[in-house]
Amino acid sequence: MRNIIIGVMGPGENASSEDLKNAYELGQIIAINNWVLLTGGRASGVMDAASRGAKQAGGLTVGILPSTNSQASEAVDIAIVTDLGQARNNINVLSSDVVIACGMGLGTASEVALALKNQKSVILLTTDSISYQFFRSYARDQLFQATTPQETIQLTHKILARLSLFETI
């Protein structure tokens, strides 16, 4: 029985305090749901905060590191070292059953675009309306917006239920 993997993407160095707070809570609730948390793995920003939240709640955390020199978050249990630079962003989204963008930035934007391109469902946890408007032009059905971690996880449950429905049919 394969583990369900929830990817949390978001800014590293430029994360806002709101993003960090949301990421920590997302990590906690993901762990409580017995899902595996997947992030970009570095000891920075949303990746680090989500991993810490998940560890605090007893979860399992996977980090997909860009480089052999990347410093991994201490809260990452399983470090996958890709040495692919930003090309590892495609692995982040392909390996996630649901992709959550917690905040926005250039790396995160590439992940949202790659996820939607690969028919993955994406939830934007943000109050910024432009990013939602931009991505919605290219992928209506798989793109969702939420304003709190709780709402994000409710949407995650719905998406997983829909995915599981497709698999059983």
Added chain:
Amino acid sequence: MRNIIIGVMGPGENASSEDLKNAYELGQIIAINNWVLLTGGRASGVMDAASRGAKQAGGLTVGILPSTNSQASEAVDIAIVTDLGQARNNINVLSSDVVIACGMGLGTASEVALALKNQKSVILLTTDSISYQFFRSYARDQLFQATTPQETIQLTHKILARLSLFETI
């Protein structure tokens, strides 16, 4: 003396007729300037049109193919087979001195985001204001917008002059 490489990115299957016309003209002018054209290489949409334009004008064309099964544009001289899927988008932008987005879509959005993330200069050839507004939030200095192929190439000349200035200092 390394060749100057200009990357033209844009939709494959969903390119508009305006995008295709612009891509063909971009390819032509790139060739006339003795720059190498780099695209995603497939026999589809903007990649194909830009490559055809460049060949018509006697230029050299490089195509960075996503898969061993991808059908390459007949107008690609040098086919680089990556077998990386969408992760090859990062190579497209890292190998280009200037990145031109001719039209917009999910793959193109990932390329614009990755290019800006890697400090590459990007020109959006589009009348769509949302994409410019979205990316401008994250990278003002390196992002440009143009409405015609001619204007795009004028901007390309300015960017190359600036890059060359940095190298000689």
Added chain:
Amino acid sequence: MRNIIIGVMGPGENASSEDLKNAYELGQIIAINNWVLLTGGRASGVMDAASRGAKQAGGLTVGILPSTNSQASEAVDIAIVTDLGQARNNINVLSSDVVIACGMGLGTASEVALALKNQKSVILLTTDSISYQFFRSYARDQLFQATTPQETIQLTHKILARLSLFETI
């Protein structure tokens, strides 16, 4: 406290019955040592057998899949989908603290070469003398040979002790 990851590489479709038996036992002993097992993830050959052995013994298994179409072994807990084809072999070895080659083939040979190139320690579990002779020409200190799963795990313990020594100094 990051998990220790032991990579078991080996033939998929062309694995011998000896390779499969060894892989299963390796998986079991790796799990018993509380190490995470990492393989190429597919439902085939050494990857599958090692993962099954580890699951039987209650371990945690990670599979680094080459393609979005790859069928994952049922015994893989955490499936990392790379869509990189054989380029994912570099991730397999970079993510492993110790690399074990259980049997030999072309994919496995690329992994042994990439692991040694990246200064990873590699154990060849094989009675074939040519592969050892070949790789020994290029990397004496990090290359080991074993003839049984038990001997392989003893060597793994020694290598991990040496790595941990380097980290504490």
Added chain:
Amino acid sequence: MRNIIIGVMGPGENASSEDLKNAYELGQIIAINNWVLLTGGRASGVMDAASRGAKQAGGLTVGILPSTNSQASEAVDIAIVTDLGQARNNINVLSSDVVIACGMGLGTASEVALALKNQKSVILLTTDSISYQFFRSYARDQLFQATTPQETIQLTHKILARLSLFETI
């Protein structure tokens, strides 16, 4: 009409003087045959020598660079920047119609293994019998050995003729 691409792989820092002499001559003859030379692109060893030979004879050279920091050979016309580390080795061989290993080392061994795994024809230009013996165990039909650049190019012609035969049928 796609260009024929001949890949020359071989040691960087540890190339022997014999390897460097052979690589330079290979580059020259590849250019004289109007084939495009593809190498790993760095300003080092066999990559650099082959590129210099090809440029001296007026050829076109492509270099597939591992990192954004890699110093490219001055004799590389078209630099493809992958930022994939050693995972770029798979691109080197997938993009070549024929793969020539000029000398041997760990990176080169990974390229020979990946090339054969991908059904590419490989010529080992070496007097070392172990590497030929090792790889021959896994891929008889596509592996060739030569002792001089001239013999290597004769084999290249035969392989290309065979490939072209398959395509026309």
